Amino acid sequence: MSTLLAVEDLHVAYGKVEAVSGVSLEMQTGQIVTVIGPNGAGKTTMLAAIMGLLPSTGTVRYDGADMRRFGTEERVRRGICLVPESRELFTEMTVADNLILGAYTHWTNRKSLDAELDQVYARFPRLAERRTQLAGTLSGGERQMLALGRALMAKPRLLLLDEPSLGLAPLIVREIFRIVMSLRELGVSILLVEQNARAALETADYGYVLETGSIVHSGPASGLIHDPKVIASYLGGKVE
Amino acid sequence: MTWEIALLLVQDGISTGAIYVLVALGIVLIFLVTRVIFVPFGDVVGYAALTLAALQLGQMPGTVWLVLTLAAIATVMEVVSLARQGDAHRIPRALLFYAVLPILPAAVVYFASMHALPMWLATLLTVAVVLPISPLLYRIAFRPLADASVLVLLIVAVAVHFAMSGLALLYFGPEGFRTEPMTRAFFDLGALTISGQSILIVVSSALFSFLLYLVFERTLIGKALRATAVNRVGARLVGILPSTTGATAFLIASLLAAISGILIGPIATLYYDSGFLIGLKAFVGAIIGGLVSYPATAVGAILVGIFESFASFWDSALKEVIVFSSLIPILVWQSFTSHTGVEEEIEEDESEGQA
Ligand SMILES: Nc1ncnc2c1ncn2[C@@H]1O[C@H](COP(=O)(O)OP(=O)(O)OP(=O)(O)O)[C@@H](O)[C@H]1O
Ligand SMILES: [Mg+2]
Numbered sequence: 001m002s003t004l005l006a007v008e009d010l011h012v013a014y015g016k017v018e019a020v021s022g023v024s025l026e027m028q029t030g031q032i033v034t035v036i037g038p039n040g041a042g043k044t045t046m047l048a049a050i051m052g053l054l055p056s057t058g059t060v061r062y063d064g065a066d067m068r069r070f071g072t073e074e075r076v077r078r079g080i081c082l083v084p085e086s087r088e089l090f091t092e093m094t095v096a097d098n099l100i101l102g103a104y105t106h107w108t109n110r111k112s113l114d115a116e117l118d119q120v121y122a123r124f125p126r127l128a129e130r131r132t133q134l135a136g137t138l139s140g141g142e143r144q145m146l147a148l149g150r151a152l153m154a155k156p157r158l159l160l161l162d163e164p165s166l167g168l169a170p171l172i173v174r175e176i177f178r179i180v181m182s183l184r185e186l187g188v189s190i191l192l193v194e195q196n197a198r199a200a201l202e203t204a205d206y207g208y209v210l211e212t213g214s215i216v217h218s219g220p221a222s223g224l225i226h227d228p229k230v231i232a233s234y235l236g237g238k239v240e
Numbered sequence: 241m242t243w244e245i246a247l248l249l250v251q252d253g254i255s256t257g258a259i260y261v262l263v264a265l266g267i268v269l270i271f272l273v274t275r276v277i278f279v280p281f282g283d284v285v286g287y288a289a290l291t292l293a294a295l296q297l298g299q300m301p302g303t304v305w306l307v308l309t310l311a312a313i314a315t316v317m318e319v320v321s322l323a324r325q326g327d328a329h330r331i332p333r334a335l336l337f338y339a340v341l342p343i344l345p346a347a348v349v350y351f352a353s354m355h356a357l358p359m360w361l362a363t364l365l366t367v368a369v370v371l372p373i374s375p376l377l378y379r380i381a382f383r384p385l386a387d388a389s390v391l392v393l394l395i396v397a398v399a400v401h402f403a404m405s406g407l408a409l410l411y412f413g414p415e416g417f418r419t420e421p422m423t424r425a426f427f428d429l430g431a432l433t434i435s436g437q438s439i440l441i442v443v444s445s446a447l448f449s450f451l452l453y454l455v456f457e458r459t460l461i462g463k464a465l466r467a468t469a470v471n472r473v474g475a476r477l478v479g480i481l482p483s484t485t486g487a488t489a490f491l492i493a494s495l496l497a498a499i500s501g502i503l504i505g506p507i508a509t510l511y512y513d514s515g516f517l518i519g520l521k522a523f524v525g526a527i528i529g530g531l532v533s534y535p536a537t538a539v540g541a542i543l544v545g546i547f548e549s550f551a552s553f554w555d556s557a558l559k560e561v562i563v564f565s566s567l568i569p570i571l572v573w574q575s576f577t578s579h580t581g582v583e584e585e586i587e588e589d590e591s592e593g594q595a
Contacts (some may be wrong), residue, residue, distance in 0.1 A: 053473070069325065076479035088474035090467045100460070101467050105479035107460055154478065 003061075004029045004158055005050075010058035012042070012049045019045040020056070021213040025119060027206070029157075029193060032184055034192040034200040035223065036234055037210035041194040044085050047160050050191075051082045062222050077105045081156035085163050087147045091136030095127055098135050098146055100154025122150040123179065141172045147219070148179065154226065158182065160191045165199070177203050197234040202223045209234070241553075247432055249549045254284050255438035255507065257545020258445035262500045264523035264541040265452060266493035268531055270374075272469035273489035274482075275390050278374075278399040281497060282519020283404040286369045288501025290408065291349075291512045295362040300353040302411020303369050304346045310376035311342040317380060338379065342372035359422065367498040374494035375487050383483055397452035401516065408512035416514075419505030440502045448499060449538060452492070461488055517560065521548065524567050530574070 012020040020042040027033040038101045049056035052072040060067040065074060080117060090098050099120055103113055121128035124145045130138065135146055144164060146180060161180065166175040177199055180190060180207055194200035201207055207224045209217040224230050270278045287303050294301035315338040322330050322363060329523035345368035352365055381400050385393060425436030428581040455462040468485040476482065504510070504518065521544050528540030546565065 051477070053476070071481075073479045073481045075536045076477065082477055084473075084477065086479055087471075088471055090470045090474055092470045093463070093466060097463055097466075101463055101475075101480070102480050104460065104464060150478065 001028070002029050002032075004063060005191070006059075006061040007046075008061075010046065010049060010056055010057045010060065012045050012054055012056045014045075014121065017080050019213055020049065022058075023210070023213070023215055025208050025218070026213065027189060029189055030184065030187065031206060032180065032190045032192060032204045033206045033208070034194060034204035035208045035210055036194055036197040036200055039195075040209045040212075042213040043210055044162055047084070047110060047162050047191070047193060050160060051080065053082075073105075076154060079155070079157035080160065081151045081154045081158070082160040083147045083151045083162060083164065086165065087143055089135040089138075089143060089146055089150070091134065093135060093147055095135055096131040096134050098150050099127070099153050102150035103155075116155075117154055120152055123152070124149050131222070140167050141169065144168060144172075144176065148176075150210075152183075156188060158191065160193075162193045163192065163195060164192070165196050173199065197230075198225070202237075237238060244432075245553070249553055250546055251432065251438060252540060253546030253549030254454070255441045255545070256548060257525075257542035258442045259500050259504045259540035260518070260522040260545050261445050261538045262448060262496045262503075263519060264526040264529070264537045265449060265534060266496035266500075267519070267523055268491050268526050268529070268534065268537050269452075269465070269496075270493050271531055273465055274378070274386075274393075274486045276378075276393045276395055277390070277523075278490075278493070279394070279516075279519065280377065280401040280404045281374075281493065282517065282522070283401055283408065283517040284370060284373050284475060284494060284497035285501040285504065285514065285518050286408060286510055286512065287373065287404075288366055288498040288510070289419060289515075290417055290501075291369060292366040292502055292505055293360060293510075294412070295349070295353055295357055295365060295420045296420055297413050297417075298353070298356060300350060301369070302464075303373075304353075305411065306349050306407060307342050307346040307369060307372055307376070310373065310380065311346075314342075314379040315339045315375045315430075317384075319471040319590055326505055338376070342376060345369045345371070355542065359420065363422075363502055367495070368501060369503055370498040370501070371491065371494050374490040374497065378490040383486060384483060386486070390569060405513045405516060407442075408515075410513050416511045417505075418509045419502075421500065421506035441507070444499065444503060452496075453534070455492070461485075465489060478540020485506045510542040521545075521563060524564070527567070528570055528574075 008024045010020055010023045020124060025033070035046070037043055045054065048054045050097055051101055052067065052070060052075050062075070062078065062080060082181060090101065096117070097136065099117055103116060107110055107113060126142055127145055127149055130142065135143070138146060148164065164176050164180065168176065173196065180192065180203055183190060192200055192204060201221045201224055204221040207219065207221040208215050217224065217227065226237070263281060267278055267281050270276055270281070287306070291301040291303045295310050305361060315335065318334040319331055322328065322334055345365070349365050349369045357365070375418070377400060381396055385396060397522050408543060421437045422440055423436035427434045427436070455468055464475070464480045465485050465488060467478070468480060468482065472482065508514070522541055525541030525544040526537050529536030547566060548559060552559040555562070
């Protein structure tokens with residue numbers, strides 16, 4: 001196994017206020033790594049910095065290359081893909097156009113594009129039924145599927161997921177986590193940010209706990225899930 | 241006013257309006273993709289008409305010098321910024337886009353202008369030499385300010401407009417020009433006589449609007465332009481480079497400006513600063529359309545054309561006054577009924593500033 005992503009001493013500030021202060025984390029190819037933490041801990045900010053959407057200091061190495069020089073678009077081109085908390089869909093365009101644009105960086109011809117579209121539609125049959133509907137008129141769950149589908153169209157090697165279960169019914173949450181698991185089999189590595197700490201730790205190989213901009217715990221997910229401190233703060237107090 | 245005169249005025253208004261449609265589409269396209277209210281757009285239209293006029297008179301159009309100057313500035317800026325970022329390997333590509341491609345048509349026009357040219361060739365050369373103007377202006381004046389507010393971009397656009405029209409005075413002098421019509425045919429339809437030129441104008445306008453629609457609906461770059469307009473962050477997350485869509489929007493708009501200038505040349509006497517008013521009236525059309533939708537923009541632009549034609553019949557000296565004051569009630573009405581794109585953008589900027 002090789003190191004796919006290594007973040008070292010990452011600092012991100014909004015004006016004078018630091019939202020991420022000195023975060024370091026590492027993930028191996030093929031791993032699912034989760035970052036959990038309370039609201040406002042800086043999880044979304046950290047992902048935006050890894051993606052190059054926000055200016056930051058510290059190093060982000062991906063696939064052995066220093067990402068500092070590269071803008072967001074180049075990082076996408078190299079296989080990092082973010083499904084943001086705010087989804088950022090193209091609301092006034094159809095579901096199909098949203099998915100097609102997901103393949104923007106490696107578009108070659110209509111035929112291979114259609115094949116990729118079919119794969120995504122097979123994974124999310126709901127999107128197939130709604131391919132001509134405008135993205136802005138989708139339900140919350142469908143939007144989340146579209147955001148995931150659009151990211152998959154980019155053929156990512158590293159997928160950054162920001163609260164994929166946010167605002168979804170329990171049944172769909174389970175479905176989303178099942179999809180996350182199945183992506184690993186395709187060789188996609190996943191950095192998963194979640195409020196739903198138990199489900200995230202059950203899915204992941206390794207976990208980090210972020211509090212007010214710093215990592216306070218880390219370890220194999222199966223260990224964290226039994227760690228009394230983590231249980232007390234994030235898993236609802238009861239030791240099982 | 242008799243029916244005949246009214247019909248004549250409507251016909252006249254529709255052909256001018258059809259040109260405003262192309263100009264307005266260009267303005268809206270640039271605004272939606274880059275948030276720049278491209279005030280100098282009308283100047284580019286003026287350059288196109290005056291370039292064609294100069295070529296028809298067998299003179300060397302000053303547009304050549306404009307393009308060469310812009311290309312030189314843009315090339316230096318691009319090469320310096322690439323070298324600074326340590327992206328030296330991308331310099332050859334930059335040289336191709338910012339030096340070779342703009343200089344080529346300028347050089348051809350420079351040499352061709354010494355000969356008498358057939359109409360189609362003069363027209364083609366005009367399009368070729370006007371095409372690089374807007375993308376180069378984008379590289380020089382707007383791309384470095386990509387994250388600036390709509391207001392800052394507008395102020396820069398106004399500055400660029402004054403520079404452009406000042407240079408136009410230098411290049412073309414203070415006299416007015418009118419180009420040769422492409423066709424002198426006339427068609428009698430009962431009481432109405434329609435000139436071939438106005439049919440040509442309306443047909444070209446419809447054709448190019450339709451082509452634009454096809455680009456947006458069917459091509460990946462068209463979808464990328466729409467995506468950038470709908471959601472800038474989303475566009476970056478799928479790997480769309482804002483500078484690529486920006487340059488493309490300016491290039492398409494430049495083409496629309498060149499066509500508009502060529503079409504309006506034979507029906508109006510144009511001076512070095514006439515382009516600005518054309519741009520402004522098209523902009524009024526775009527505002528009527530709310531600056532957000534292309535069909536609404538087209539309707540607004542045609543309305544402005546018809547209104548202008550009636551206004552100039554009533555009192556040609558006060559024509560502009562009448563056209564622009566009519567805007568006030570329309571804007572007041574609009575501000576009560578809907579939000580226009582500009583307001584939303586400016587509100588967004590404000591909330592970003594507060595955060
Ligand atoms: N644009 C901004 N300007 C100023 N402060 C910001 C901005 N965005 C986020 N913050 C602040 O940075 C801190 C971290 O925010 P962030 O969104 O990264 O938290 P989070 O861990 O993702 O929280 P949640 O679980 O609620 O999504 C918060 O205190 C937030 O108020
Ligand atoms: Mg968040």
